[in-house]
Amino acid sequence: MVSLKRNSKGELVEATGLRSRESSIYTPLQTEPFRLSRSKFNDFLSCQRCFYLDRVKGIVSPSMPGWTLNETTDVLLKKEFDVCREQQIPHRICEEAGLDHIVPFQHEDMDKWRNSLHGGLAHQIDGTNIILHGGVDDIWYDQQTEEVIVVDYKSQANKYRVEQESYLAGVYHQSYKIQLEVYAYLLTKMGFKVSPTGYFYVCNADRNADGFFGKMLFEETLVAYEWNSDWIEEKLFAMLKILNSDVIPEHNQSCENCAYSHQRARLENKKRIPPNRPPPPDHWP
Numbered sequence: 425m426v427s428l429k430r431n432s433k434g435e436l437v438e439a440t441g442l443r444s445r446e447s448s449i450y451t452p453l454q455t456e457p458f459r460l461s462r463s464k465f466n467d468f469l470s471c472q473r474c475f476y477l478d479r480v481k482g483i484v485s486p487s488m489p490g491w492t493l494n495e496t497t498d499v500l501l502k503k504e505f506d507v508c509r510e511q512q513i514p515h516r517i518c519e520e521a522g523l524d525h526i527v528p529f530q531h532e533d534m535d536k537w538r539n540s541l542h543g544g545l546a547h548q549i550d551g552t553n554i555i556l557h558g559g560v561d562d563i564w565y566d567q568q569t570e571e572v573i574v575v576d577y578k579s580q581a582n583k584y585r586v587e588q589e590s591y592l593a594g595v596y597h598q599s600y601k602i603q604l605e606v607y608a609y610l611l612t613k614m615g616f617k618v619s620p621t622g623y624f625y626v627c628n629a630d631r632n633a634d635g636f637f638g639k640m641l642f643e644e645t646l647v648a649y650e651w652n653s654d655w656i657e658e659k660l661f662a663m664l665k666i667l668n669s670d671v672i673p674e675h676n677q678s679c680e681n682c683a684y685s686h687q688r689a690r691l692e693n694k695k696r697i698p699p700n701r702p703p704p705p706d707h708w709p
């Protein structure tokens with residue numbers, strides 16, 4: 425994909441490939457608190473090299489277009505849930521699922537926790553300077569167990585009906601589970617009693633409809649997920665070790681971006697790099 429850098433007025437500007445905001449860049453062995461988002465933690469889990477180049481060396485990845493259709497289902501669901509939150513009544517999908525004892529959680533920080541850019545759930549990892557944060561889609565409350573429940577809205581367009589088991593087993597949904605587990609971890613660390621069951625509220629667009637007719641129909645499914653955050657701290661400390669190192673980690677051999685970059689380097693540098701062999705480190709992004 426060709427990604428051209430534009431300013432807020434939509435004008436083309438020079439793409440430097442470097443971050444300009446110093447607060448985004450970590451200096452190895454720094455002691456000042458450093459805010460790191462859930463999505464960057466996920467980057468670390470996917471490719472330590474890209475994570476390091478981004479957070480320590482300030483090299484920025486090409487931007488992606490916004491997912492405005494998906495975001496719109498989130499925005500509209502939030503409106504629905506806020507009405508139920510105000511009245512402390514179960515949402516229609518909870519009633520349909522026999523979860524009448526579950527209502528949207530009411531808390532003065534709810535808007536802050538849902539704002540991934542200016543707040544989010546946040547916790548400074550014990551014994552470190554890393555503040556892990558992430559904007560949650562919603563939090564519900566179980567009136568029987570007095571536990572909070574992590575909820576993530578997901579939108580998709582799949583011709584197959586959403587079934588809990590296959591949804592959770594889907595290869596592209598593993599990062600969703602990580603996402604929910606990080607939110608559950610953060611809420612636990614923030615002192616909340618968190619339900620062992622979280623939910624994905626999946627909105628699946630109907631691709632088999634007779635036509636568009638100015639609207640898209642969605643089937644909604646609640647997918648329950650028994651989360652487990654036991655693995656998170658070990659990975660966080662591994663991430664901190666990488667941040668504090670001056671060695672650039674290995675790349676992910678399945679990454680198409682790196683393969684593309686490698687092949688470009690071969691051609692443009694006219695070096696005799698075998699097609700399938702990693703180039704010398706100085707040729708990597």
Ligand code: SF4
Nearest residue numbers: 471474675676679682
């Ligand atoms: S393999 Fe290369 S391009 Fe891909 S994520 Fe890692 S460093 Fe980035």
